[in-house]
Amino acid sequence: MTVTGVRPDAAELRTARRNRVLAEMEAAGVDILITGREANARYIAGVPRLWLAGSRPFGPGCIFVRASGAIHLVSTWDEGVPDDIPREHLHGITFNSQNTLAMLTGIEGAATAQTVATDGLMPSTFGLLRKAFPTAELVDGEQMMRRARCIKMPDEVDAIRESVRVAEHALAAAQAALVDGVTERRLTAVFMEAMAAAGVTTPTTQDVAWTTSSKDSWSRSTRDAAISPGDLVAFDAGVIRDGYVGEIGRTSVIDRLPSGSEALLGRWQELWDRLMTACRPGATGTDLLNAYAAADVPPPPVPVGRGLGLGNDLPLVSHELPRTAAEQRLESGMVLAVTAYVWQEGVGGIYGQDPVLITDTGPSLLSASQGTRSLTP
Amino acid sequence: MHIPAAPDLDRMRRDRMQRLRDGMREQGLDALVLVGNTNVVYATGAIWPLGDAGRVIFERPVAVVLADDETPHLFSPLHFDDRMRAILPEDHLHGPAHLEFDEGVELFAERLAVLLPAKASVAIDEWTHALRRAGTLAGANGVPVDGGRVVSKAKAIKTADELACMREGLRITEQAIAQVQARLAPGVRQTELTATFLRTIFDAGADANILDPIWQVMPARIADGPWTTTGDLACPLLSTERELAQGDVLWVDTGVSYEGFHSDFGRTWIVGDEPSATQRAQFAKWRTIMDAVLSVIRAGATAADLTAAAIAANGGTKPWMPHFYLGHGLGIDSAEMPYVGSDIGDAFDSSLVLAAGMVLVLEPVVWEDGAGGYRAEEVLVITEDGWEPMTDYSYDPF
Numbered sequence: 001m002t003v004t005g006v007r008p009d010a011a012e013l014r015t016a017r018r019n020r021v022l023a024e025m026e027a028a029g030v031d032i033l034i035t036g037r038e039a040n041a042r043y044i045a046g047v048p049r050l051w052l053a054g055s056r057p058f059g060p061g062c063i064f065v066r067a068s069g070a071i072h073l074v075s076t077w078d079e080g081v082p083d084d085i086p087r088e089h090l091h092g093i094t095f096n097s098q099n100t101l102a103m104l105t106g107i108e109g110a111a112t113a114q115t116v117a118t119d120g121l122m123p124s125t126f127g128l129l130r131k132a133f134p135t136a137e138l139v140d141g142e143q144m145m146r147r148a149r150c151i152k153m154p155d156e157v158d159a160i161r162e163s164v165r166v167a168e169h170a171l172a173a174a175q176a177a178l179v180d181g182v183t184e185r186r187l188t189a190v191f192m193e194a195m196a197a198a199g200v201t202t203p204t205t206q207d208v209a210w211t212t213s214s215k216d217s218w219s220r221s222t223r224d225a226a227i228s229p230g231d232l233v234a235f236d237a238g239v240i241r242d243g244y245v246g247e248i249g250r251t252s253v254i255d256r257l258p259s260g261s262e263a264l265l266g267r268w269q270e271l272w273d274r275l276m277t278a279c280r281p282g283a284t285g286t287d288l289l290n291a292y293a294a295a296d297v298p299p300p301p302v303p304v305g306r307g308l309g310l311g312n313d314l315p316l317v318s319h320e321l322p323r324t325a326a327e328q329r330l331e332s333g334m335v336l337a338v339t340a341y342v343w344q345e346g347v348g349g350i351y352g353q354d355p356v357l358i359t360d361t362g363p364s365l366l367s368a369s370q371g372t373r374s375l376t377p
Numbered sequence: 378m379h380i381p382a383a384p385d386l387d388r389m390r391r392d393r394m395q396r397l398r399d400g401m402r403e404q405g406l407d408a409l410v411l412v413g414n415t416n417v418v419y420a421t422g423a424i425w426p427l428g429d430a431g432r433v434i435f436e437r438p439v440a441v442v443l444a445d446d447e448t449p450h451l452f453s454p455l456h457f458d459d460r461m462r463a464i465l466p467e468d469h470l471h472g473p474a475h476l477e478f479d480e481g482v483e484l485f486a487e488r489l490a491v492l493l494p495a496k497a498s499v500a501i502d503e504w505t506h507a508l509r510r511a512g513t514l515a516g517a518n519g520v521p522v523d524g525g526r527v528v529s530k531a532k533a534i535k536t537a538d539e540l541a542c543m544r545e546g547l548r549i550t551e552q553a554i555a556q557v558q559a560r561l562a563p564g565v566r567q568t569e570l571t572a573t574f575l576r577t578i579f580d581a582g583a584d585a586n587i588l589d590p591i592w593q594v595m596p597a598r599i600a601d602g603p604w605t606t607t608g609d610l611a612c613p614l615l616s617t618e619r620e621l622a623q624g625d626v627l628w629v630d631t632g633v634s635y636e637g638f639h640s641d642f643g644r645t646w647i648v649g650d651e652p653s654a655t656q657r658a659q660f661a662k663w664r665t666i667m668d669a670v671l672s673v674i675r676a677g678a679t680a681a682d683l684t685a686a687a688i689a690a691n692g693g694t695k696p697w698m699p700h701f702y703l704g705h706g707l708g709i710d711s712a713e714m715p716y717v718g719s720d721i722g723d724a725f726d727s728s729l730v731l732a733a734g735m736v737l738v739l740e741p742v743v744w745e746d747g748a749g750g751y752r753a754e755e756v757l758v759i760t761e762d763g764w765e766p767m768t769d770y771s772y773d774p775f
Contacts, residue, residue: 005617039431048615051589052711053634054414054427055437057503057525076700077611079603092606093700095719121504123523140506142477188426189579192586196572199618206426206585210456220458240429301454301472303435311431312477320473324480 008082009046009243013155017043018069020148025066031113032133033064033141034104039311040119040145042243045073048080051202051240058120060100063107072107097128104132117141150307150314151333156244157357160308160335161366163200163239163246164355168368170195171237174208175252178233184209184223187235195239204238204245204311212251212349218301230258232348245308247337248367249353260347268350271295272340275304279356279363281332285317285325288338292319300341308335308355334358335366378733378760380540386636389538390422390464394447396531401444407497409442409524410489410514412476415709416440416502416528418637421449422464426585427634439474439485441492450492452485482507500524532708533715534734539638540758543707543736544767546583546635547756550642551770553577554631558773563623563649567592567616574631583633587711591630592616595645597749607699610744612752623649626656628752632711639711641738643754647774659751660775663743666690667755670703670741674757674764676733680717680726687718687741696741704739707756712738735759736767751775 008014021044025033035041038049041062063072071085076092091103104110116133119142129138152160173194174187187209195203212232213219227233231253238247253261274291285305292299299319307313315328315336330336338356343349355366397420401409411417414427420440428436438453451465454473461470471488475481482505493499500522501514508514514521535543556577557570571590578586591613596602603611613630621627625648632641645660652660669690673682687696687703695718697703703718715729715737731737736758744750756767 005619006615037430037434050591050613050615052430053585053587054430055412055433055503056430057413076607077603077605077614079611079614087604087606090606095702095716096721099720118506121506121509122525123501123504123521124525126504126520140510142506185579185582189576192579193572193576196568196575199566199568201568201571201575201589201616202429203586204429204432206428218456219462220456222459238429238432240431245429245431303454306435311429312434313431316435316475316478318473318475320484321475321478321480324475324478 006048006080008048008080009042010155011082013153014046014082014084016153017046021064021145022066022069024144024148025064025117028115028117028139028144030115030117030139030141030144031066031109031136032107032116033066033144034060034116034118035064035141035145036061037119037142037312039149039309039313040142042310043145043149045071045085046082047073047075047085048243049075053206058118058122058125060104065108067109070108097125101128101132111135115139117144119145146314149309151331152309152335153333156309157335157366159242159244160246160355163241163244164248164366165246165368166195166198166200166241167237167239167246167248169198170239171235171248171250174235174237175250178227178252178254180229180254181226183226184211188223191237200239200241202240204240204247205236208236210234210236212343212351214346214348217298217343217349227254229254229256232258232261232350234349234351236353243310245311247308247353247355249339249351251350251352258347260344261350264342264344264347264350267295267297268340268342268352271297271342272352275338275340276363279330279338279358281330281358281360283330285315285328286322288317289319289322289325297342300339302339304339305336308337330358332358332360378537378540378758378765380537380544382541384538384541384636386422386538389536389542391447392536392538393419393422393531394442394449397442397527398444400527400531401442404500404522404527405498406500406522406527407444408493408499409527410499410501411440411442411524411528412437412501412503413525414438415637416525417451419528419532419709421451422637423451423453423461424584424637425455427587435475435477436473437476439476441489443492452488476505476508479507479510482511482513486511486513498522500527502528529714532713533706534732535708535736535758536734539708540736540767542636543638543640546633546638546640547642547768549578549581549583549635550631550633550640551768552581553633554629554642554770558646561621561646561648563621565621566618567621568618571616578633583635585634587632587634587639590616591628593628594619594621595626595628595749598746605700609699610742612698621648626749637709639707639709641707641711641754641756642770643740643752644770644772645751645753645775652775655745655748656751657775659743659745659748660772663741663751663753666696666741666743667739670739671764674731674737674759676731676759676761678731680715680729680731681723684718684726696743698742701740703741704737707736707738731759733759733761
């Protein structure tokens, strides 16, 4: 074997994560779980795979069999694959649905499975799943995985903290590049270069900087517009290191705070404090939404609370989904990116986002510094 | 084929909507709901930098195309920027659709009901469990009509404006690649090459990077690389902080997005050294295979004509990696139809007829076990009587 440094996730972490998934499968009576989403496949298999931008159509990527604990992985090679996934459980990339069908029917228990879960659904492959699992009821595996992944283990929290550290490092480089006439595009370029130079080549967002508008709370010009003194520039920094997401949001100015921004900063701080008060075990997503209402701040269209982990983690707290927010209870061990955004006509917006670990004693920031500090030039 | 120096983006969007709506008419569809990122880009012309797949799942823009409306609807949590507002009127821009949550599905169904006629026939490209629980868009057999097919068909043949966009995306990629190649030296890490690549693509005008760039150090023998299900090469393997060494043979594979189009780039490089006589001979053979394939490409040729030419030029065996293909289409997706020489099989290749305006990436591989090999990619557009190159990047150091 050549030495390339691609290694599976640590054995203890793999075992602990798989046990959580097995417990969920047990509780839901799921015989076979088929995951296609990267976060879910990574959680179970512990294998790093090629990062691709954008959403992907559902296709079987990692298959988990409850009775035996066997894991099957769609991978043509064994690099990064741990010893507990034997070669005969690796299945090559295929473009042929008949080969996918043959792979699925070859999974032990496929012919007699009563319940099969998937984390995605495609109109085009529905029939294929019915053929592969003729006796099975098809159920929601995504909700199951969200439950399994929701509470982070200490090793996962450490991994997120490491990712946040890289995000902060690259963010600092981008903030240092904020000068009169620079463009959002250039700031993104600087961020990406600093991130990769630090050894991490995978961002969670490629929309790193946006100049908040003084005319509309959630609009912007283009990535190529020149940024001027007085603009409030929001940064959205996110990286994936060893699979785990670290994200942070900040607002910066070039050399002077625009008039009116001190008062806005005060509102931001009040909102942030209210949000932090809501970040305690037993609170619900509604408490986060209420923090906006109590601070008299209109909420942004994006979620104000979003789980951090391997990707698409709960909780998801959005004003668009009040009932969903009410149903989600914060628990010790959850990690979420909390967003505070305030906007004022004629001034612009102040955006701050921090990764917050919920603990028994309250919120614990996984970032080194909290949002507003960087607003000063 | 005439490819304008600058695309007419308004015309490009109009042409696409026309194709989509023609396809919908053929299938008797009143509406098309699109969830896949690139399908939304195709339908709406809205451009945003694609994010990580995990984050995207909860923040996906959704497009709704109506048969009797020449403008698509966009449901999105994204900032509406000046460009988006210029192409989509206010009453076609909506807040986010959260199709991963039951409550989000209820809200979306209500909004959709306002847009659609009663008992409308609707297709969707990707379903979710939340949509299924609510029975939203479920057909008579409990499964929705596949909307992805309409897009696949519409996008296969590129318009002149689309080709102009693609050529610019390829130019941006190659501008960045030139910077990376200039940096190539013993002691440089793979991730440092990526750092240069990422900075340059954004500075040069890319909307986003689309895959973690590959700078794979190739072994001399297959057995010296990872085990594979095929017994053949493992490629592409992930880039790490590995330091490159004098004489390392790198197989390069990268791509970016520009105006919604994905680019592709592939070459073989040698670190800090000139190619040996053996390596030059491998490149010469690769050139021979490529020329043989190019000589049979024209509108009306089948994918099987291409694979046959490649195999003949290679002395009877397939000169490509069995887990991939001899070639693939390129457009709003990094790899799309037509697939040439994939495991879909010979019968499929024989039935796949190439048409003018299709864009192909050919990627034959020459491999001599014990002496390594050569791989590069050639991007071209098919014309009535042949093909035209989409790029002119050098094969340096070969």
